[in-house]
Ligand code: SF4
């Protein structure tokens with residue numbers, strides 16, 4: 001009986017395919033279209049909030065994040081996802097106008113507290129700018145804003161001058177008409 005069991009053990013150990021794996025060291029291969037934790041490209045996100053608006057479970061909140069592009073995302077707002085509510089439907093990904101949000105392959109979401117499974121942009125961003133790049137972009141955004149301000153002030157001045165010119169013309173017209 002013992003020999004029979006030993007024979008069976010040896011046979012199955014050497015011939016059968018693997019049925020268990022040493023988790024988490026050996027991870028399961030996921031299907032190509034697996035919907036896991038989102039992946040955000042913070043360098044192209046424009047902060048439009050469409051992902052948050054379309055989410056059927058209201059699990060996306062727009063929050064500030066430093067490592068995006070202030071030239072494209074003026075308010076520097078990025079999605080934060082509450083995985084306690086997310087059903088991984090992918091609607092937010094479909095809705096993104098610049099395709100900067102994707103469903104990733106990471107599937108492990110655990111925490112001791114409810115807030116541990118709320119992932120901010122810092123946890124879902126797979127692409128972001130460095131401190132140096134952010135400083136350069138901020139300087140450029142500031143320069144562009146100042147240029148815009150100057151252009152608006154010049155346009156307002158020109159408009160006021162034109163209005164004043166019209167006013168003066170209107171004032172002189174009746175006397176001209178009287179003399180004729
Ligand atoms: S996958 Fe669906 S439920 Fe999850 S954040 Fe996106 S829209 Fe909301």
Ligand code: SF4
Nearest residue numbers: 045046048049051096
């Ligand atoms: S992830 Fe896409 S939809 Fe969401 S705020 Fe950024 S650009 Fe808009």
